Amino acid sequence: MVFDARLLLASASPRRRELLDQIGVSYRVEPVDVDETPRPGERPADYVRRVAMDKARAGWARNNGELAALGADTTVLLDDEILGKPVSSAAAAAMLGSLSGRTHQVCSAVALVQGTRERVVLSESRVSLRVMGEEEIARYVATGEPMDKAGAYAIQGLGAVFVAHLSGSYSGVMGLPLYETVALLHEFGIGTPLTRGQVRDGAA
Numbered sequence: 001m002v003f004d005a006r007l008l009l010a011s012a013s014p015r016r017r018e019l020l021d022q023i024g025v026s027y028r029v030e031p032v033d034v035d036e037t038p039r040p041g042e043r044p045a046d047y048v049r050r051v052a053m054d055k056a057r058a059g060w061a062r063n064n065g066e067l068a069a070l071g072a073d074t075t076v077l078l079d080d081e082i083l084g085k086p087v088s089s090a091a092a093a094a095m096l097g098s099l100s101g102r103t104h105q106v107c108s109a110v111a112l113v114q115g116t117r118e119r120v121v122l123s124e125s126r127v128s129l130r131v132m133g134e135e136e137i138a139r140y141v142a143t144g145e146p147m148d149k150a151g152a153y154a155i156q157g158l159g160a161v162f163v164a165h166l167s168g169s170y171s172g173v174m175g176l177p178l179y180e181t182v183a184l185l186h187e188f189g190i191g192t193p194l195t196r197g198q199v200r201d202g203a204a
């Protein structure tokens with residue numbers, strides 16, 4: 001239990017907790033469940049922003065009205081097609097096969113809600129994975145790491161061995177773009193240990 005938190009993290013993701021811990025932000029965790037089904041014809045960037053905002057709104061609704069609620073969503077896009085979390089080992093292997101030797105996009109949105117105040121920011125990255133053989137894909141899938149990850153890999157885990165190039169935000173690919181997150185937190189008057197002096201209302 002964190003007592004001095006000014007932020008509610010509307011997420012069950014251990015990666016998002018780890019990333020907020022990394023920059024020294026205190027928060028209380030409140031996982032939420034929102035519909036993550038893309039709407040017909042919805043542009044991927046709009047989809048990611050909408051889901052992040054829905055998570056933040058759901059977090060705010062569970063709150064006692066004191067803490068700003070943060071929601072985030074991360075999606076992998078290959079040729080503008082959304083690759084979500086794999087539903088099975090076979091789906092994970094197929095996803096990795098389609099990403100092998102190619103460059104894909106990772107879109108991460110972070111949203112903050114405090115009452116009627118709502119803001120969402122998008123981070124877009126490009127990641128090139130090297131060619132992966134069938135056997136190494138099978139070995140990677142057998143580790144279990146791909147299963148709860150958009151695009152079936154984790155840049156912060158064993159999957160790092162496949163990442164040939166990244167242009168954009170490492171933390172965004174991992175699930176919470178920290179530069180954008182800190183900018184949003186500032187807008188809402190929430191500082192970090194390093195940036196607290198720059199926040200309008202002082203205390204972090």
Ligand SMILES: Cc1cn([C@H]2C[C@H](O)[C@@H](COP(=O)(O)OP(=O)(O)OP(=O)(O)O)O2)c(=O)[nH]c1=O
Binds near residue numbers: 015016055106148
């Ligand atoms: C591409 C990539 C994704 N991921 C993860 C980040 C996200 O947690 C996940 C995408 O799923 P999300 O729906 O964004 O998040 P989540 O279900 O894990 O958590 P919550 O909705 O409760 O906030 O994929 C990695 O951890 N590493 C990577 O390299």
